[in-house]
Amino acid sequence: MLTPSTILGLILAYFAVLIAISYWTGRQDNNQVFYKANKSAPWYLVAFGMVGASLSGVTFISVPGWVADTQLTYFQVVLGYLLGYFVVAFVLLPLYYRSNITSIYEYLGQRLGPRSHLTGAAFFFISRVLGAAFRLFLVALVLQQFIFEPWGVPFEVTVVLSIVLIWLYTFKGGIQTIIWTDTLQTLLMLVAVVLSVIYLLQEMDWTLASFMESSAFERYNKMWVTDDWLARNYFLKSLLGGAFITICMTGLDQDMMQKNLTCRNLKEAQKNMISFSFVLGGATFLFLLLGILLYSFAQQKGIEIPLVDGKPNTDLLFPEIALKGGLGIGVAVTFILGLIAAAYSSADSALTSLTTSFCVDFLDLEKRSEADQIRIRKRVHIGMSIALIVVVILFKYVLDRNVIDGLLTVASYTYGPLLGLFAFGMFTSYQVQEKKVIWVSLVAVAIIFCLGQIPSESLGGYQIGYELLPLNGLLTFLGLVLIRRKEN
Numbered sequence: 001m002l003t004p005s006t007i008l009g010l011i012l013a014y015f016a017v018l019i020a021i022s023y024w025t026g027r028q029d030n031n032q033v034f035y036k037a038n039k040s041a042p043w044y045l046v047a048f049g050m051v052g053a054s055l056s057g058v059t060f061i062s063v064p065g066w067v068a069d070t071q072l073t074y075f076q077v078v079l080g081y082l083l084g085y086f087v088v089a090f091v092l093l094p095l096y097y098r099s100n101i102t103s104i105y106e107y108l109g110q111r112l113g114p115r116s117h118l119t120g121a122a123f124f125f126i127s128r129v130l131g132a133a134f135r136l137f138l139v140a141l142v143l144q145q146f147i148f149e150p151w152g153v154p155f156e157v158t159v160v161l162s163i164v165l166i167w168l169y170t171f172k173g174g175i176q177t178i179i180w181t182d183t184l185q186t187l188l189m190l191v192a193v194v195l196s197v198i199y200l201l202q203e204m205d206w207t208l209a210s211f212m213e214s215s216a217f218e219r220y221n222k223m224w225v226t227d228d229w230l231a232r233n234y235f236l237k238s239l240l241g242g243a244f245i246t247i248c249m250t251g252l253d254q255d256m257m258q259k260n261l262t263c264r265n266l267k268e269a270q271k272n273m274i275s276f277s278f279v280l281g282g283a284t285f286l287f288l289l290l291g292i293l294l295y296s297f298a299q300q301k302g303i304e305i306p307l308v309d310g311k312p313n314t315d316l317l318f319p320e321i322a323l324k325g326g327l328g329i330g331v332a333v334t335f336i337l338g339l340i341a342a343a344y345s346s347a348d349s350a351l352t353s354l355t356t357s358f359c360v361d362f363l364d365l366e367k368r369s370e371a372d373q374i375r376i377r378k379r380v381h382i383g384m385s386i387a388l389i390v391v392v393i394l395f396k397y398v399l400d401r402n403v404i405d406g407l408l409t410v411a412s413y414t415y416g417p418l419l420g421l422f423a424f425g426m427f428t429s430y431q432v433q434e435k436k437v438i439w440v441s442l443v444a445v446a447i448i449f450c451l452g453q454i455p456s457e458s459l460g461g462y463q464i465g466y467e468l469l470p471l472n473g474l475l476t477f478l479g480l481v482l483i484r485r486k487e488n
């Protein structure tokens with residue numbers, strides 16, 4: 001078993017590599033490099049790196065842990081993701097490239113006006129802060145449980161250390177650094193999940209084929225929910241929910257789109273998006289298989305799900321087995337490097353995109369001198385880091401569900417207005433009464449939040465799931481129609 005000191009040494013060595021990459025890629029300290037990587041990034045590097053950014057530490061830990069509750073039904077959502085990526089590639093990317101923008105919310109300003117621009121950017125800001133905090137919370141929880149807790153280090157210090165390390169290798173090179181670090185981190189993460197599957201199969205004397213035919217696999221192999229349309233994970237609800245989650249959390253998200261806008265042209269950006277989607281789907285299925293193996297191994301060896309504040313936390317099953325399950329140092333090292341890679345490949349790009357959005361959308365820095373832009377951008381980068389620290393610490397006291405479920409639920413509330421705003425801009429020719437845009441968006445979120453609190457018993461057994469996201473977008477769209485005005 002790895003000692004806390006050994007794990008910490010591995011993490012610090014890993015970050016030394018990332019900082020070296022940052023130094024190499026950040027030699028040109030200017031805003032075009034930070035925001036767009038001079039629009040010269042090879043599409044295949046962007047695609048591969050985006051896999052890691054999309055999966056994150058949440059997928060690495062939370063998806064395998066979720067298998068006990070949902071079996072393989074999460075793959076229905078993943079198929080929906082694939083549909084959504086095609087919409088992003090062939091509907092949204094052409095729009096962004098035609099508009100020649102740095103922040104995608106500049107499109108809302110061009111089409112509807114400055115207040116719509118700020119409303120869209122504000123909802124992205126909230127969405128991404130919460131999304132990044134979800135991901136960082138999970139890795140900080142693992143680090144706390146297996147490294148810092150034995151030393152008596154408070155959780156808050158663990159969080160600060162985690163985010164300071166991200167800041168160190170992103171503050172200069174921005175998106176250009178991230179394209180390269182994400183490529184390395186995606187590779188490590190995929191190697192980690194493949195090796196973990198191999199190690200567990202060997203430990204239980206299974207081949208992949210015999211595992212798929214075993215009673216252990218049969219216990220968790222339910223993938224399709226087609227017989228109960230009332231269920232939260234009914235196939236059609238999951239498919240459509242997954243598609244809209246992708247459209248919003250990728251296509252309407254500055255974090256993910258900023259990477260696509262670094263490609264040389266639209267055609268390369270589309271190749272990036274399509275190839276990335278299929279790799280992501282395959283990788284997610286691997287994580288689900290890993291989850292079944294983990295639960296099977298835990299039952300076989302009598303390993304209990306770790307407790308956090310006296311409650312079982314399935315998100316910690318993978319680290320518990322990897323670090324304490326007696327699988328050997330190879331699994332432990334693989335897990336630590338994979339986890340850190342997965343967690344920080346999404347957190348670093350989130351920090352950079354938050355900085356970009358705040359500078360471009362809220363401060364309108366592009367109208368200032370280059371020297372002023374760089375100085376203010378660096379201060380904003382520090383401010384974003386502090387904001388993430390505060391939110392992650394708060395999550396420790398308020399989060400009471402599996403992290404991946406919590407992340408997708410929050411997305412239903414925060415990304416809905418973005419969906420409605422972009423749809424209105426793209427599919428109508430109307431202008432709007434700009435002063436009312438923010439109120440329309442807030443009313444839509446409030447209605448959706450209230451709907452989400454209705455118990456299934458009050459709806460005849462119908463369980464509300466991820467369909468809240470497209471419904472939120474529809475309500476926002478209809479609200480904008482009500483406050484429309486014809487072009488003069």
